[in-house]
Amino acid sequence: MEFLKKHLAWLTxxxxxxxxxxxxxxxxxxxGSLAFNPEKKVYYANHGSHGDFVLVWISLPRRWRMRVRPVAGADxxxxxxxxxxxxxxxxNALLIPRAGGNPQAVTEQMTEALQNGDSLIIFPEGTRNTDDDVVLLPFKSGIYHLAAANPDVCFVPMWIN
Incomplete structure (x- = not known):
């Protein structure tokens, strides 16, 4: 059964x-056009739809995707x-409780993934911006705390248009 799930995931x-x-x-x-390896990076972008992380995901080299985890709301x-x-x-997303009330635990969860060699895809606006204006919402403070806790991690900005 595990073999079947693995292949179905690959096909999907x-x-x-x-x-x-x-x-x-x-x-x-x-x-070769991106920094040297897929490990320990945080790709962060503006957020307009539930499909945004897929756009970031497919923009990365195929072999890197095994080490990149979108951070997504468990709810x-x-x-x-x-x-x-x-x-x-x-x-292989890193699922977080959005209504948990403990942002420090979420930062620790992301730090653990980074220290294990994974990279993350995050959306620091915290919610989808459904406004027609092409503008960023203010970033939540989590990206600052994540960067402060992980000074050896490369933060890669991206823009989805």
Whole structure:
């Protein structure tokens, strides 16, 4: 059963990447054009939809995706079996409780992932900006605390348009 889930996750990843690339034109960058390795980076971007992390995900070289984990709200992604499968098995997301009331625990959770060699995709606005104006919402303080706790980590800004 585990073998089947692993292959289904791989097929889902490939299908999503092809589909999103077809719709948006986003393609992976060559590994040489980004900093030297996929480990211990935080990719952060503006946030307009639930699909934003997929755009960041597919813009990275395919072999890097195994080390990159989107940070996502557990309350949204754990609501049904399909979402759980996609977020856990396809994207290996770091799920956080958004209503937990303990932002320090969330920073510690992200720091642990980074210290284990993973990279993260985060959206420091904290929520989706559904405004028609192309403007960033104010960043939540979590990105500052994450950077302060991880001075050896490279923070990579991205813009989704």
């Amino acid at each position: 990843d490939q299908g999503l990447c092809l589909f999103v690339s077809f719709l948006t034109g986003v393609r992976p960058k060559a590994a 949204y992604w754990l609501t049904n079996r399909l979402k759980r499968f996609i977020i856990r098995r396809v994207f």
